[in-house]
Each structure stands twice: as C-alpha cells, then as structure tokens.
Amino acid sequence: MNISTEDYIKNIYSIDLAVGKVTTSILAEKLKVSSAAVSDMISKLSKSGYVKNIPYKGFELTKKGNSMALNIIRKHRLWEVFLLQYLNYPWEKVHSEAEKLEHSSSDELIEKLEQFLNFPKYDPHGDPIPDKNGKFRNLALIPLSDIKKGEIVQIKKVSDEDPGGLIYLTKHGIRLEDKIKIKERTEFDSSLEVESKHSKIFISEKLSKIIFVIKNT
Numbered sequence: 001m002n003i004s005t006e007d008y009i010k011n012i013y014s015i016d017l018a019v020g021k022v023t024t025s026i027l028a029e030k031l032k033v034s035s036a037a038v039s040d041m042i043s044k045l046s047k048s049g050y051v052k053n054i055p056y057k058g059f060e061l062t063k064k065g066n067s068m069a070l071n072i073i074r075k076h077r078l079w080e081v082f083l084l085q086y087l088n089y090p091w092e093k094v095h096s097e098a099e100k101l102e103h104s105s106s107d108e109l110i111e112k113l114e115q116f117l118n119f120p121k122y123d124p125h126g127d128p129i130p131d132k133n134g135k136f137r138n139l140a141l142i143p144l145s146d147i148k149k150g151e152i153v154q155i156k157k158v159s160d161e162d163p164g165g166l167i168y169l170t171k172h173g174i175r176l177e178d179k180i181k182i183k184e185r186t187e188f189d190s191s192l193e194v195e196s197k198h199s200k201i202f203i204s205e206k207l208s209k210i211i212f213v214i215k216n217t
Contacts (some may be wrong), residue, residue, distance in 0.1 A: 003025040003047070003103045004039070004041070006042075006068075006072050006102075006103055007031065008027070008031070008041050008042075008045060009045070009050055009051075009065055009068050009069050009072065010069050010072045010073060010076075011030050011031060011058075012027065012051065012059055012061055012065070012069070013061060013065075013066065013070070013073070015030060016028065016060065016061070017122060017202065020061070021057065021058045022058045022059045023058045023059075024038045024039060024042070025061070027042075027182035037186035042059055045065070047077070049062055049064050049065075050062060050064055050065035050068060051065055057126070061206040066134075067134055067215075070130045070134040070136075071107070071134070072102055072129075073117050073130060074110065074129060074130040074131070074132075074134075075097045075098075075101070075102040075105050075110050076101075076123075076128075076131040076176075077098070077122075077127060077128075078110060078113050078114055078117065078120070078123075078129060079094075079097070079098040079101040079102060079105070079113070080095065080123045080124050080125070081117050081120050081124060081129075082113060082116075082117060082121055083097055083098065084124045090166075090167075090169050090170065091124045091125060091160075091166055091170070092160075092163040092164075092166035092170070093163070094124055094133040095125075095160040095163070098172075102157075107132075110191050111132060114131075114132075117130075117191045119205075121136075121137055124176075125158050125166075125176075126157030126158060126176050127153075127157060127158060127160075127161065127210065135163065137158075139156055139214065140214075141156055141157055141212035141213065141214060142212065142213055142214070142215070143208065143209050143210075143211070143212055143213075144192070144194075144203070144208040144209075144211040144212070144213050145190070145192075145205060145208040145209045146190075147182050147215075148182065148185070149182050149183070149184060149185045149211065150181070150182060150216065151180070151181070151182050151216075152179060152180070152181045152182075152215075152216040153180060153182075153213035153214065153215050153216055154177060154178070154179050154180075154213055154215075154216055155175070155176055155177065155179075155180065155211060155212075155213050156173070156176065156177070156179050156212055156213060156214055156215050157176070158176070158210060158211050158212070158213075159210035159212075161210065162210065165206075165207045165210060168207065169207075169211075172198070172199045172201040173196070173198030173199050174196060174198065174199070175202065178198070179196065179197075179216055180194045180195060180196045180213075181194065181195045181196075182194055183195050183200065189204070189205060190205040191203060191204050191205055191208075192208055208212045
C-alpha cells in the first residue's frame with residue numbers, strides 16, 4: 001500500500017468521525033486534489049475491499065478499511081509522542097513529522113516503539129492512541145466554545161490541524177491538563193477571556209472550537 005492510498009483511508013476515517021458523511025468534494029478539499037482524482041481512488045479502494053461507496057450517502061470504510069485506518073493513526077500518534085518526549089519537538093511541529101514517519105514504519109517497529117514509550121494512551125494533543133488491536137480510550141469532551149462564564153474546566157485535547165493555535169497557546173503558557181476559568185465571554189465575536197495559573201489570555205471563537213475540555217468537579 002502506497003502513501004497516497006494510506007492518506008485516503010486515514011482521511012476518510014477522520015472526516016467520517018468529525019462530519020458523519022464523507023463526500024467527494026469534502027475529501028478533495030481535505031487532500032487538496034481534484035474530484036476526479038478522488039473518484040478514481042475511491043473506485044480502486046472499493047475494488048480492494050477498503051471502502052463502500054453508498055449512493056447519496058458518501059463513502060464508508062469497510063471493516064478492513066477501518067482496521068487499516070486505525071493502524072496508520074496508531075503509528076502517527078506514537079511517533080508524535082516520541083518526537084515530543086525524546087527529541088524535544090514542540091507540539092505544533094510533531095504532526096507534520098509524524099505524517100512522514102507513519103508510512104515507513106513496520107508493525108513490528110511500532111510495537112517496539114510503543115513498548116519503549118511505556119504504552120501511552122494519548123498523543124501530545126490529547127488524541128487517543130489505538131492499541132495493536134485497534135482499541136482505544138475515548139473521553140467525553142466538550143468544546144471550550146460551549147463553556148459558560150464562571151465555569152472551571154480542564155483542557156484535555158487541542159486539534160493539531162492548525163499549528164498557529166498551538167503556537168499561541170504555548171506562547172501564553174497554556175498546556176494540556178491545565179485548569180482554566182472562563183472570566184469573560186464577548187457577545188460581539190464570542191471570544192473568551194480565560195485564566196489559568198500561568199496567565200490570563202483571550203481566545204478567539206475559532207480557537208475555542210478546537211480546544212476540548214472536561215468540567216472541573
């Protein structure tokens with residue numbers, strides 16, 4: 001299986017998880033390719049037993065495709081942990097490096113890597129890491145954008161899709177597991193003023209939607 005094929009399978013999985021429906025246009029935009037290229041690849045993946053193309057409902061991974069997607073994601077997230085913990089890569093850079101490493105790593109190497117890292121359950125951004133059987137622990141998380149003024153929450157996940165958001169949080173000393181309090185919510189643009197033990201910062205609506213938290217109890 002080549003890099004392009006693996007990228008398609010992984011992205012079908014992630015889009016389905018986030019949106020609930022995978023279409024040619026969504027996949028083309030995500031992968032920055034033409035709709036014709038997507039249609040051609042979906043046809044190949046369907047013939048290989050990785051994807052089901054359901055008329056008017058989009059694409060779905062088969063059991064075989066889902067297993068492949070989780071294996072690629074597992075490799076990616078374990079490499080992210082290694083890069084951050086042992087090579088001191090900042091969390092905004094590990095994603096792009098892991099994108100390369102995930103395609104060139106055998107299952108045997110990944111099992112050794114997982115053991116070396118002492119079987120981590122989450123990557124540096126808070127995403128769960130599937131084990132070798134595709135099982136993973138998923139928390140019930142709430143977007144920070146849904147939290148009300150005065151509430152105290154703990155950050156458990158930040159999307160790695162936009163490195164700029166990760167850089168901004170790092171600059172202001174905000175990390176995973178930090179507890180923050182919503183001090184103010186601006187009605188005009190839905191931005192938030194939040195306070196942690198490290199600092200007090202403003203978070204845009206866009207950023208608040210990709211920060212996921214649990215309520216402090």
